[in-house]
Amino acid sequence: MDIKTYIIVAVIKIVLVVFILLTGVAYTTLLERKLVARIQNRWGPTRVGPFGLLQPLADGIKFILKEDMVPDSVHKVLYIMAPMLALAMSLISIAVIPFGPSITVNGTTTALQITGVAHSGGGLSDINIGLLIILGATSIGVYGVALAGWSSNSKYSLLGSLRASAQMISYELALGLSLVGVLLLSGSLSLREIVNAQGQAPWWGWLPHWYIFPQFFAFFIYLMAAYAETNRIPFDLPEAETELVAGYHTEYSAMKFAMFFMAEYMNMITVACVATLLFFGGWHGPVPQSAPAIVQSLMPVFWFAVKVFFFMFLYIWIRGTLPRFRYDQLMAFGWKFLLPLAIANIIVTSFIVAWRA
Amino acid sequence: MVPLSWYLILSAILFCLGVFGFLLKRNIITIFMSIELMLNAVNLTFVAFANYWNERGLKLALSGQVFVFFVMVVAAAEAAVGLAIIIAVFRTRETLNVDRVNLLKL
Amino acid sequence: MFHQVLFIIFGLICVTGAVNLLMQRHPINSALSLVVVMASLALIYLLLGAEFVAAIQVIVYAGAIMVLFVFVIMLLNAGAEEHSPGSKIAFLVGVPGVIALGCLVGWIMISNSKQLGGVSISPTDFGGPHNIARLLFRDFLLPFEVTSVLILIAIMGAVVLGRRSN
Numbered sequence: 001m002d003i004k005t006y007i008i009v010a011v012i013k014i015v016l017v018v019f020i021l022l023t024g025v026a027y028t029t030l031l032e033r034k035l036v037a038r039i040q041n042r043w044g045p046t047r048v049g050p051f052g053l054l055q056p057l058a059d060g061i062k063f064i065l066k067e068d069m070v071p072d073s074v075h076k077v078l079y080i081m082a083p084m085l086a087l088a089m090s091l092i093s094i095a096v097i098p099f100g101p102s103i104t105v106n107g108t109t110t111a112l113q114i115t116g117v118a119h120s121g122g123g124l125s126d127i128n129i130g131l132l133i134i135l136g137a138t139s140i141g142v143y144g145v146a147l148a149g150w151s152s153n154s155k156y157s158l159l160g161s162l163r164a165s166a167q168m169i170s171y172e173l174a175l176g177l178s179l180v181g182v183l184l185l186s187g188s189l190s191l192r193e194i195v196n197a198q199g200q201a202p203w204w205g206w207l208p209h210w211y212i213f214p215q216f217f218a219f220f221i222y223l224m225a226a227y228a229e230t231n232r233i234p235f236d237l238p239e240a241e242t243e244l245v246a247g248y249h250t251e252y253s254a255m256k257f258a259m260f261f262m263a264e265y266m267n268m269i270t271v272a273c274v275a276t277l278l279f280f281g282g283w284h285g286p287v288p289q290s291a292p293a294i295v296q297s298l299m300p301v302f303w304f305a306v307k308v309f310f311f312m313f314l315y316i317w318i319r320g321t322l323p324r325f326r327y328d329q330l331m332a333f334g335w336k337f338l339l340p341l342a343i344a345n346i347i348v349t350s351f352i353v354a355w356r357a
Numbered sequence: 358m359v360p361l362s363w364y365l366i367l368s369a370i371l372f373c374l375g376v377f378g379f380l381l382k383r384n385i386i387t388i389f390m391s392i393e394l395m396l397n398a399v400n401l402t403f404v405a406f407a408n409y410w411n412e413r414g415l416k417l418a419l420s421g422q423v424f425v426f427f428v429m430v431v432a433a434a435e436a437a438v439g440l441a442i443i444i445a446v447f448r449t450r451e452t453l454n455v456d457r458v459n460l461l462k463l
Numbered sequence: 464m465f466h467q468v469l470f471i472i473f474g475l476i477c478v479t480g481a482v483n484l485l486m487q488r489h490p491i492n493s494a495l496s497l498v499v500v501m502a503s504l505a506l507i508y509l510l511l512g513a514e515f516v517a518a519i520q521v522i523v524y525a526g527a528i529m530v531l532f533v534f535v536i537m538l539l540n541a542g543a544e545e546h547s548p549g550s551k552i553a554f555l556v557g558v559p560g561v562i563a564l565g566c567l568v569g570w571i572m573i574s575n576s577k578q579l580g581g582v583s584i585s586p587t588d589f590g591g592p593h594n595i596a597r598l599l600f601r602d603f604l605l606p607f608e609v610t611s612v613l614i615l616i617a618i619m620g621a622v623v624l625g626r627r628s629n
Contacts, residue, residue, distance in 0.1 A: 078491075078495075127514075128514065128588065128591050128592070129514050129515060129518050129591075129592065132515075132518035132519075132522065133518065135518075135522055136518055136521040136522045136526060139521065139522050139525070139526025139527065139530075140521065140525065140526055142526070142530055143498070143530070143533070146530065146533055146534070146537065147495075147533075150491070150537045158537070162534070162537065162538070165530070165534070166534075169527065169530060189592055358466065358467075358581040358582075358583050359466055359467050359470050359510075359581055359582060359583070360576050360579065360581045361579045361581060361582055362572035362573060362575070362576040362579055363470065363474075364470075364507075364511075364582070365568075365572050366568075366569050366572050366573070367474050367477065367478070367507075369565055369568045369569060369572070370478055370481075370565070371477065371478070371481055371500075372565075373561050373562070373564070373565040374478075374481040374482065374484075374485060375481070376557070376561045377485060377558065377561060378484060378485050380553040380554070380557040380558065380561075381485070381553070381554070381558070382485070382544070383544055383545070383546075383547050384490055384541075384544040386490045386493075386494075386532065386535065386536060387484070387490050387493050387544070389532075390484060390490075390493055390494060390497050390532065391484070391485075393497065393528070394481060394484065394497065394500065397500065397501060397504055397524075400504070400520075401504060401507065401508075404508050404511050404513045404516060405511060405582065407511075407513065407590075408511045408512050408513070408582045408589075409579075409582050411512075411589060412582065412583070417598070417602065419589070419590070419594055419595065419598050420598060420602075420603070422513050422515070422516045422590055422595060423595065423598050423599055423603050425513075425516050426516070426519065426595075426599065427603075427606060427610060429519065429520070429523055429524060430610045430613065430614065431610070431613070432524070432528065433523060433524075433527070433528050433614070433617075434613050434614055434616075434617035435617075436528045436531060436532070437531065437617050437618070437620075437621040438617050438620045438621050438624065440531060440532070440535045440621075441620065441621040441622075441624035441625040442624055443535065443539075444535065444538075444539070444624075444625055445624050445625070447539050447541070448627075452541070453490075453539065453541040454544070454545060454547055456547040456548070457547075
């Protein structure tokens with residue numbers, strides 16, 4: 001593939017993925033409102049469009065038309081830069097996530113991943129440190145939260161942002177360590193290779209070779225650490241409306257607040273994508289052999305989307321059901337329970353892998 | 358094909374800027390950050406030489422990158438303890454200016 | 464050619480960030496400039512084929528150590544730096560000395576540039592996690608274990624020093 005085709009294909013992939021992601025974020029807000037409403041025995045938004053389906057469009061127009069105030073005593077550069085940093089880091093994580101094997105359009109084959117290439121011999125390759133890039137983007141995302149609170153020059157914002165960033169960096173450890181068990185089993189940091197390793201022959205002929213079955217504890221540690229990373233219930237003390245006014249985004253209005261909002265939902269989608277790739281087999285699922293080629297290429301993406309949807313449903317279900325942790329309970333849970341459990345999981349997994357080899 | 362000397366000159370420039378920050382700035386946290394800048398310049402030299410010797414066929418040329426790993430660990434430990442000391446000093450002296458922390462001066 | 468252009472761009476960002484670190488008065492701006500320097504250094508490591516080291520630089524250095532710095536600056540909230548007369552010796556001897564040393568190193572590098580040769584982006588999996596792990600856990604196992612003890616000591620030291628004495 002020559003350089004011109006490569007650039008055109010890459011630009012098309014980026015535009016498509018970002019468009020789908022932003023639409024996904026918008027409709028995740030609607031899904032959340034309707035699901036939480038149903039759990040609380042009420043309807044949710046039903047007035048705008050059939051079944052409330054145009055509600056995100058109305059919300060978007062509202063955010064754009066709101067007055068964009070910048071309070072007087074803020075540090076202007078950091079105040080404007082913080083939500084952009086949070087949003088940019090969420091988008092960077094999406095660049096390394098593979099959505100499916102490959103797709104062939106008009107004779108050009110390309111991998112279904114922004115940073116993946118398809119060789120002329122038929123192989124696919126991607127970045128060999130894909131998982132570390134996602135962890136790195138999460139680490140830099142902490143700056144968005146910390147600087148937002150500090151630049152707002154207000155007590156509530158500073159305390160809320162310090163709590164939120166302390167929570168995020170504490171649970172990053174448990175998050176990273178819980179993934180090491182999967183890395184030991186699959187032997188690579190590249191996301192595509194991890195998914196390919198889960199496509200092996202099923203155990204006992206019928207159980208899919210997904211990593212949730214051997215790494216059961218690691219999956220639950222990852223889930224809890226991810227809920228804390230994205231500041232969702234039961235770990236959302238730093239941004240609950242009844243505590244600390246509104247936490248680190250107290251002084252933000254209109255478009256900048258919308259950027260924080262979008263960054264949070266995009267982080268949720270990224271976490272759900274990583275959980276499907278590492279624990280649920282990614283895009284593996286039954287593909288009918290008799291369908292035309294384009295449907296066969298897009299069927300794995302459909303299975304990927306179904307699994308990610310299941311994760312978003314789980315996120316919102318837990319939001320509607322559980323109460324929230326107090327801050328000291330939250331930190332004690334992260335450091336004294338999840339971290340030793342993740343380390344114990346790594347020790348047991350390495351013993352088993354070494355014994356089998 | 359970038360000449361190796363370019364990487365080494367960049368590293369030297371960063372190191373010199375770090376030393377300037379260490380000598381000329383008065384805020385203790387900025388002095389600490391200049392030390393981190395010097396450590397980063399040294400890391401760049403290590404990684405450049407790891408690549409250089411790997412192309413010339415030296416065995417264990419990747420040790421340069423492993424040394425970078427150790428330098429980062431030491432920098433992390435030093436940053437943690439140093440910042441704890443700075444917080445302790447701030448609690449008693451109420452200032453971050455190094456010229457005001459001169460109680461032991463003759 | 465492309466390689467040289469990329470190196471010049473990231474090198475300029477690095478030096479600009481470092482100069483900005485010195486020119487700023489408020490420590491929070493210096494801390495953020497240092498984060499920019501570290502991020503551009505991570506990109507230069509990618510040019511040198513050190514992928515794992517680049518990822519570790521972003522995760523550990525820019526994402527944890529600098530967050531620690533930013534937290535301390537935010538918590539202490541000491542404000543912009545005030546001008547106080549610094550040490551005369553440092554200014555009179557240090558600055559010309561460093562400039563002389565830097566020019567000496569630069570001159571040696573430039574005059575021997577042809578003999579040293581160049582580096583290029585290696586096509587093999589040179590700096591990947593497998594090779595680094597092979598070195599780290601076999602040839603350099605003792606330093607690795609010693610660094611873990613070092614981190615333990617640093618944690619204990621930081622907790623003890625940061626405690627309020629009452």
